[in-house]
Amino acid sequence: MEHTQGTSPSRGSFAIVPDGPFSLREAANFGFGPQMARPKPIADTMAMAFVLDGYTSHAAVFATQHEQVVQADVYGDLDVDIQAVRRQVERVLSLNHSGAAWSQVGAGDPVIDRLQARYHGLRPVLFYSPYEAAAWAVISQRRHRAQAAAVRQRLSAEHGATFRLPDGPLEAFPLPEQVLGIAAFAGIEQRRLDRLHGVARAAQQGRLDVMRLLEMRPADAIADLQQLPGIGPMYAQLILLRATGVTDVSTLREPHIARYVQHFYGLDHPPSEAELRRISERWRPYRTWTAVLIRVAGDRERSVG
Numbered sequence: 001m002e003h004t005q006g007t008s009p010s011r012g013s014f015a016i017v018p019d020g021p022f023s024l025r026e027a028a029n030f031g032f033g034p035q036m037a038r039p040k041p042i043a044d045t046m047a048m049a050f051v052l053d054g055y056t057s058h059a060a061v062f063a064t065q066h067e068q069v070v071q072a073d074v075y076g077d078l079d080v081d082i083q084a085v086r087r088q089v090e091r092v093l094s095l096n097h098s099g100a101a102w103s104q105v106g107a108g109d110p111v112i113d114r115l116q117a118r119y120h121g122l123r124p125v126l127f128y129s130p131y132e133a134a135a136w137a138v139i140s141q142r143r144h145r146a147q148a149a150a151v152r153q154r155l156s157a158e159h160g161a162t163f164r165l166p167d168g169p170l171e172a173f174p175l176p177e178q179v180l181g182i183a184a185f186a187g188i189e190q191r192r193l194d195r196l197h198g199v200a201r202a203a204q205q206g207r208l209d210v211m212r213l214l215e216m217r218p219a220d221a222i223a224d225l226q227q228l229p230g231i232g233p234m235y236a237q238l239i240l241l242r243a244t245g246v247t248d249v250s251t252l253r254e255p256h257i258a259r260y261v262q263h264f265y266g267l268d269h270p271p272s273e274a275e276l277r278r279i280s281e282r283w284r285p286y287r288t289w290t291a292v293l294i295r296v297a298g299d300r301e302r303s304v305g
Contacts, residue, residue, distance in 0.1 A: 008060070008075045008163045012082045016070040016090060020099020023121025024065035027093050030125040030296070047165045048092065049172035050128035052076075052084060053210065055203045058172045059085045060163035070095070075163050091210070091245045094123035094289070102286050109282040111264050112290055115297050124292040126243055130208040132173050133243035134199045134228060137235035138192060151187045158185075176200035198229035210244050218249045241288055248284060251291040252276045260298030 028046040049060040059076040070093075074085050090096040102123070106113035116122075127133035139155075140148035156162075156171035159178050163170050174182075179200040185193060202208050207228075213221045218240060225236035241249060251257065258270050261279060265271075271279065283290035 007166060010073045011076055011078065011080045013071065013073045014082060014086045016072070016086070016095055017068060018070065018095055018099055020101075020103055021116075021121040022065075022068070022070070022093075022095065022099055022123060024063060024070055024093075026119060026122040027125050030122075045167060047167055047170050048089065048128070049161070049163050049165075049170040050088070050092075051132060051173055051175055052081070053088050053129060054084075055129070055131055055176050055208075058161040058163075058175070059088075060165060060170060060172065061085060061089055062165045062167070063089070073166075075165065088128065092126045092128055094126065094245065096245060097247055099123070102289060105283055105286050105290060112283065112293065115264065115293050119293065119297060122293060122296060124242075124289055126245060127239075128173075128243075130210060130213060130225075130239050130243040131176065131199065131203040133239045134202070134208060134225070134231060134235075135173060135179070135196060137238060138195045138199060138230050139188070141192075141230065141235075154187065155182075155185060176203040192230075195228075195230035202228055213240060213244050214246070218246070247289055248287050250277075250280060250287050252280060254291060254295065256295060256298055257291055260294050263298065264294060 024046055025044050028044075044065045046063045047060070048063070049058070051057075052059045057077060057080070059074060059080050061072045061074055063070055063072040065071070072086070072089060074080060074082055076085070087096070103116065106116040127136065136148070136152065139152050143151075152173065153171055156173050159182055160174040161172040163172065177200070179196055182193065182196075184190075188196070199208075206212060207224070213225075216224065221240050221244075222233065222236045225231055225239050226233060228236075231239070237251070237254075240246060241251060252273060258276060261267070261276060262270050265279065267275075280287050280290070
């Protein structure tokens with residue numbers, strides 16, 4: 001789908017009233033992982049274009065926030081399922097979980113309470129789907145993130161779908177069937193393209209469906225994801241943590257977490273894995289979200305050594 005003039009026609013809209021604090025501006029400025037391939041926001045707006053769950057069609061959303069209400073205009077085919085788009089957007093913005101319950105983590109940990117106040121309304125922003133996360137893992141391996149984002153954007157422009165949204169054009173990643181139709185692409189060597197084909201086939205087979213992964217034990221899901229070509233333990237964990245919406249899977253081995261915990265908790269030494277586990281017990285049932293908050297805060301604050 002490509003519209004070369006004006007704005008793509010809206011197919012409908014929906015509104016979300018978040019349970020607890022939420023900032024669309026913080027979401028649009030999330031800053032790492034999936035945001036590398038998204039445009040810069042304009043004020044309190046966020047543009048999204050993606051492969052819809054089920055992996056057979058595209059959709060796009062232009063979201064705005066007024067006070068506590070998030071309003072989203074939907075773009076796509078005439079028969080696009082507005083409720084399916086809504087469910088996916090809620091997952092991507094972590095609006096399918098209780099913000100009030102998330103605030104209670106801060107009530108039990110003064111360090112997290114201060115960070116929640118400093119980054120008010122910040123929640124994890126996810127990849128659009130496990131399929132797109134796995135594709136990003138293949139594209140970004142052994143590449144600078146900005147270079148990988150540029151390759152992803154070109155691939156999406158040439159083989160995916162382009163939507164013209166109120167703040168400009170935005171490309172959506174190719175569907176699995178479109179990826180399988182690519183025989184060669186500049187910037188993606190044959191081995192990497194073969195791995196992308198493997199990801200596309202896995203998506204078509206249902207192996208990258210969100211609910212399938214959530215129904216597994218986290219360790220089993222990570223092991224299963226490592227069966228994908230080119231996906232090792234680190235990227236398997238990224239797919240599970242950053243694309244399914246899990247809230248309480250421990251991420252204590254993620255890069256920088258130990259150093260950032262040392263800084264924010266005022267420790268005089270890097271915490272051991274046992275110390276990290278003891279501290280993170282206060283973060284239940286939002287250990288994943290808390291680690292993301294610490295990662296964002298540490299990345300943004302230059303004083304973190």
